[in-house]
Amino acid sequence: MxxxxxxxxxxxxxxxxxxxxxxxxxxxxxxxxxxxxxxxxxxxxxxxxxxxxxxxxxxxxxxxxxxxxxxxxxxxxxxxxxxxxxxxxxxxxxxxxxxxxxxxxxxDVKAAALGAAVLSGVAGSMAYLNLGTGVAAGIVIDGRIWRGSRGTAGEVGHLSVDPRGRLCGCGQHGCVETFCGGGALAKAWGRPGALPIRDIFDAADAGDPLALALRDDLYHGAAAAVRVLVLSADVETVVIGGGLTALGARLENGIRAALHAGAEASPFMRSLRLDERIELLPAGSPAxxxxxxxxxxxxxxxxxxxxx
Amino acid sequence: MxxxxxxxxxxxxxxxxxxxxxxxxxxxxxxxxxxxxxxxxxxxxxxxxxxxxxxxxxxxxxxxxxxxxxxxxxxxxxxxxxxxxxxxxxxxxxxxxxxxxxxxxxxDVKAAALGAAVLSGVAGSMAYLNLGTGVAAGIVIDGRIWRGSRGTAGEVGHLSVDPRGRLCGCGQHGCVETFCGGGALAKAWGRPGALPIRDIFDAADAGDPLALALRDDLYHGAAAAVRVLVLSADVETVVIGGGLTALGARLENGIRAALHAGAEASPFMRSLRLDERIELLPAGSPAxxxxxxxxxxxxxxxxxxxxx
Incomplete structure (x- = not known):
């Protein structure tokens, strides 16, 4: 065993x-x-x-x-x-x-990437994007963890995608993690609650302006991470896991829509069909x-x- | 032969x-x-x-x-x-x-990446960042071109790093290429001249405000591309080539300074020592x-x- x-x-x-x-x-x-x-x-x-x-x-x-x-x-x-x-x-x-x-x-994220690759049955190359308190990714190529030269492969959480964005815990502004990390979103939401991200989604459904903005941030941040992983390492599929997958289809559909909308103006980006290349692990996956x-x-x- | x-x-x-x-x-x-x-x-x-x-x-x-x-x-x-x-x-x-x-x-960029890997004597993993009219990168791991799943590995030129940035030829806003692509910079400069990027650098040295802003854009865009390549594929070294290397030490020092300044607030980014991990090919390199x-x-x- x-x-x-x-x-x-x-x-x-x-x-x-x-x-x-x-x-x-x-x-x-x-x-x-x-x-x-x-x-x-x-x-x-x-x-x-x-x-x-x-x-x-x-x-x-x-x-x-x-x-x-x-x-x-x-x-x-x-x-x-x-x-x-x-x-x-x-x-x-x-x-x-x-x-x-x-x-x-x-x-942990590298191990989860390997597990997600096997459990999701993805062949070839894939990235595992972990949306939890923080944001990081692991890359698996032909069944092997891609470790890179210094172990920072997949550290997409701390790439800035907006110089005027929120201050990140890492000290930079507008990091991917400030957009789609559970910790950063809960802090920006600032209201008490055991499940702040679920609260944000529920409040957004009810029309709360801050919640709507933060939910959009989450979708856009995750979409940015997917773009980075495909346009640098060129993985075939991005499998999304981590605590935020408890949001299920609401999360998946939102990220897909953000990828679709982001590619609309660009024939090059449209040709990549990124919205068809993501998968969400089921909530509670043992990956x-x-x-x-x-x-x-x-x-x-x-x-x-x-x-x- | x-x-x-x-x-x-x-x-x-x-x-x-x-x-x-x-x-x-x-x-x-x-x-x-x-x-x-x-x-x-x-x-x-x-x-x-x-x-x-x-x-x-x-x-x-x-x-x-x-x-x-x-x-x-x-x-x-x-x-x-x-x-x-x-x-x-x-x-x-x-x-x-x-x-x-x-x-x-x-x-061409993938071939140049392989040539740059051999000519620069870089062992292990490296990315070749081509700063020419456009911006693209090639990744070489253990002496082999990294092709990825669909041939888009290293297409870092069309990752947006500023949602309010200039419109890119690809249709998106604030792509890396709008910051450090020779074509985008020449267009933003808008003045006649056979060597517009050299003109921008000379005008910046003379204090021209637009030229200073565009030169900063070039440094910051190239620094952003280096960060993407290291934090996704985790290459050990980024070798910079392409037409813009005719600018020589002015370009190299500027990119190094942008990487150094960008990491100042972040212990994590500082630990990566990105400013020490770039190399410029000599102008006219046959890579x-x-x-x-x-x-x-x-x-x-x-x-x-x-x-x-």
Missing amino acids: RVGLDVGGTKIDAVAVDPSGDIRGRLRRPTGWGDDAVVESIVTAVTALADESGFPLSDVGSVGIGIPGLVDAEAGRVDHAVNLGVESLDLAVRAEHALGVPFRVEN AAFGAALVGASITEKEIVPHG | RVGLDVGGTKIDAVAVDPSGDIRGRLRRPTGWGDDAVVESIVTAVTALADESGFPLSDVGSVGIGIPGLVDAEAGRVDHAVNLGVESLDLAVRAEHALGVPFRVEN AAFGAALVGASITEKEIVPHG
């Missing part, structure tokens, strides 16, 4: 994948804060997953972890995972020591944890991860 | 490359207009190059052509080469028929024709060109 964990700021999504590629178990557990608690919550998630799915821990052949932050996949180390209270953690070594199972660590399991399974074939 | 031709709107740049990779001859000839004249000027360029460089035509093992427009490299066909008066031309077949030598055809020769030399190893 291959286990994959998507370690997020609040919860761990864990799946067990059997040798034929089917998901045989899945659970969610809270994530700990700080080095020790993160390692402990990962170990607990693996043992609980085995328990609840009804297979012994000795059946676990590998564990792959997708985790936010700067990941050194070769060393199994993660740095600057600020949402987890982790500055620098030798995660693979420590988890292996605790469980006696080989671990592999990958950046990220599934991709992490694939990353873990590559322990014996390390060439699957590095590229370029 | 391997011959490479960079076929431009007004001239053909031709080089002969010997088996050790050294350039053994180079000449420039005017380009014809329309299908027949384009083929004829290519044939003439090859025979003249052999003549002037002192080797018999029978020594030519292959000819590679870099040409603007939509190129089908497998078929050796070029479509929509509007600056050459060509709508659709079976260039490889017709040139082979005339000269009895195998021809291979590639998009495009040299790259075309490499493309031609790949006739027996066709896998060098398609990728992804």
Whole structure:
């Protein structure tokens, strides 16, 4: 059995994948804060997953972890995972020591990209655009994660597409993330609520001017990210995932319409048919944890991860 | 001997490359207009190059052509080469028929990217950013042209980076090309002169406000293109070529300064050290024709060109 964990700021999504590629178990557990608690919550998630799915821990052949932050996949180390209270953690070594199972660590968006490529059945080249609190993308070519030269491939969230746009947390103005990142939109909305982006959409449906403007920003920012990914890396398909996919068809139709409208004046852009080249993952998709399991399974074939 | 031709709107740049990779001859000839004249000027360029460089035509093992427009490299066909008066031309077949030598055809910017990668000695991944009348980029990974899924990899010229920017020839507003394309800048300058971009730089040095604004636009547009290439494809180095490199150090220093200033507010962008990752090809570099020769030399190893 291959286990994959998507370690997020609040919860761990864990799946067990059997040798034929089917998901045989899945659970969610809270994530700990700080080095020790993160390692402990990962170990607990693996043992609980085995328990609840009804297979012994000795059946676990590998564990792959997708985790936010700067990941050194070769060393199994993660740095600057600020949402987890982790500055620098030798995660693979420590988890292996605790469980006696080989671990592999990958950046969460890159792992999710690999999982999305397989689950969505997209052949050839694709980008996975993650619309969550922040915005980032991963690129998968012929079934392999495109890592680039320094690990910044797909960091489209911090490209500015409007010099007069909102100030980004990164310090620049008008970054893609200021348009379509859940955190930036919630901040611009500024009203209390557990699901601010859903509140924005509902208020927009009711005609609220600020909500309408922010919803448009979301559509346009995501469309800009899709254009960047196609016009630089020339991926065939852009699969959209992340927390904002809970909005479902409303989100998908809005991004499609923004791509269509943006191409109207340009025969070149029209010829790319970008609005037909996006796909939304279903809400709650296990793509990220599934991709992490694939990353873990590559322990014996390390060439699957590095590229370029 | 391997011959490479960079076929431009007004001239053909031709080089002969010997088996050790050294350039053994180079000449420039005017380009014809329309299908027949384009083929004829290519044939003439090859025979003249052999003549002037002192080797018999029978020594030519292959000819590679870099040409603007939509190129089908497998078929050796070029479509929509509007600056050459060509709508659709079976260039490889017709040139082979005339000269009895195998021809291979590639998009000019992609061929130049390959040549720039070899001539600049950049290892790993690089993007070649061509600043000419228009703006486009080619990506080379591990010595291979990155073609992407539909041949639009590196078409960064038509990404909008300012929704209130100038109208682009493509129909969109604020495209990268409206900021740093020679054609767009000359049009915005609007004064007569054989070398409008040089005029803009000279006038900017003398304090002309429009020239200062346009020169800043050029720096900022090129910086935006560099950011897109690094934050999507994550290339290690961006090599800048094209007609605008005639401006030399003035151009290079300006782009470097724009990258440096743009990163100042952002620790993330500062960490990328983009200003240290650009290189300018020397003015008059044979990179495009040299790259075309490499493309031609790949006739027996066709896998060098398609990728992804």
